[in-house]
Amino acid sequence: MKKILVICSLLACFSAEAQLNTPEPSPSASFTQTLGFTKIKVDYARPSVKGRDIFGKMIPYGAIWRTGASNCSTISFNDELTIGGKKIAKGKYSLFTIPNIEQWTIILNTDTTLHGTSGYDEKKDVLRFTVKPEKAPRFYETFTIELSDIVKDNxxxxxxxxxxxxxxxxxxxAKERILADIDHKINKLKTENAKLYYQAAEYYYNQKIEPDQANVWIAKARMMEMDNVYYPNLQAKILESQGKFTEAIPVAQKAVELAKKQNIIPIAQNWEKKIATWQQTMGVKTTNSNAHAEHDMGKSMGDMKMENTVQKPKLDAEVQASITKSLGNYYALKNALIADDGNTANVQAGELVKTISALPMAKLSPQQHTxxxxxSEKIKFDASHINETKDVKHQREHFNDLSNNVFALLKGLNANESPIYQQYCPMAKAYWLSDNAAVKNPYYGKSMLTCGKVSETLK
Structure with a gap:
């Protein structure tokens, strides 16, 4: 018996000594990232290529994948997130995918205890949507998940x-929370504070929502603190974003005046350059009486009228034809959203990117080129996002910014050959364009077709 015990002990010892301590073939990784007010954490394992053919071979097309190695990958967040156009409650979820050549299916599932896909239950899915795979900017030897390109709350x-x-x-x-806070403090509590008006207007400007409302707030801030250079600076930006260059000129001139007094040279130089461009482009001649009118902050900004002559340079015929074609793509996209047709919206957004990109820029004047x-890049950005998905809800999230920038382009180039009606939905707090004054709402489609009103008309 003693001999057997000794032999067993020696074998165990030799066995332990014969085993090497090596690193994991697919090392674990995790990262956290704050997005708005939300903290996001991703945990996953990172396999490497090691000379193998991955997608379509080692990871077969059409089969569910753990999206990594070892245990299933997980994503957790401490506040509600919108993913794939759907709001997902705070919590921890497993991240699965189904790779295919033309599209991938993204899946969030409530079971985070799985090793790979063993035991996966589709009934526990909280989210499924599809995206198009793209060619990576470089070769990735090691599997990587990352959260980047953070802009505002996205x-x-x-x-x-x-x-x-x-x-x-x-x-x-974060956007919903901030908008609710603005509404509570300004509309419900009726707080009269210049800094609050400025912050609200700045947030609306940065988020590209309701520029007219932002203009009202920043005008109030200016009346309360007339020597604050940042207030006319912001108001000029808001008017510029709407293509209201004639109205922006006296406001920008005030920003220049205050900036020079306070030795804030970059603000003064920026607006002096833009004022010169606008005056040349718009054919505006500002009289001294306009400067006096700008000082009269007791009047509403809508009552401050400039004595000017406006003769916009005519567009080259090829440029006009290109803009008209782009507008046709925009209208087709808008009509698809009215019909809740994500497939057609996807196609027309792609066509809009193509036509805007094909505009003959060599035939623009220097001012038109500016x-x-x-x-144009802003238009292509939102149109490309709409073209990346067939989910109507997600497409509508980019449509307001797209509409505002198309309107500003048409207005800035004087490119409309027939009346264009800018319309506004108070429920979505968003704008769109139409060739007809009759309201057909692209943000709610059939469920709220006639919700909205005409806010401005280009004739």
Whole structure:
């Protein structure tokens, strides 16, 4: 018996000594990122390519994948998030995907205890949506998940491996909370405070929502603190974003005046350059009486009228034809959203990107080129996002910014050949354009077709 025990002990010892302590073949990784007010955490394992063919071979198309290695990958957040156009309650979820050549299915599931896909239950899914895979900007030897491209309250979650990239938006609830706070303090509590009006107007400007309301608030702030250079600076930006260059000139002149007094040279130089461009582009000649009118802050900004002559340079015929074609794509996109047709909206958004990109810029005047370059990239950004999905809800999230920038472009270039009606939905707090004064709402479609009103008309 003693001999057997000794032999067993020796074997155990030799066995332990013969085993090497090596690192995990797919090391674990995690990261946290704050988006708005929301803290997001992702935990996953990182396999490497190691010379293998990954998608379509090692990871078969059409089959559910743990989106990593070892245990299922997880994502957790401490506040509500909008993912794939759907609001998801705070919590911890497993992240699964189904890769395919033309599209990937993204899945969030409530079971976070799984090792790989074993025991996966589709009934526990809280979210499924599809995205288009893209070619990665470089070769990724090691599987990577990252959250970047954070703009305002939005971020982009990237899944990257081999030469494949998949990405989708994460949107925090910060915007809703901030808008509610603004409404509570300004509309319900009736707080009269210049700084509060400025902050509210600045937030609306940065979020590109209700520029007319932002203009009202910043005008109030200016009346309360007439020597604060940042107030006319912001108001000029708001008017510029709407293409209201004639109205922006006296406000920008006031910003220049205050900036020079306070030795804030960058603000003064910025507006002096833009004022000169606008005056040349719009054919505006500002009289001294306009400067006096700008000082009269007892009047509403809508009552401050400029004595000017406006003769906008005519567009080249090819440029006009290109703009008209782009407007046709925009209208087709808008009509698709009215009909709740995400497929057609997807196609028309892609066509809009193509027609805007094809505009013959060589035939623009220097002033027209300045207007076009300032707005075309913004238009392509939102149109591209609409083209990346067939989910109508997500498409509508980008449609307001797209509409505002298309309107500013048409107005800045004087490019409308027939009346264009800018219309507004108070429920969505968003704008759109129409060739007809009759309201057909692209934000609610059939469920609230006639909700809205005409806010401005280009004739």
């Amino acid at each position: 971020g982009m979650l990237y899944i990257l491996w081999e030469s494949t990239m998949v990405k989708f938006d994460l949107v925090s609830s 207007v076009f370059m300032g707005l």
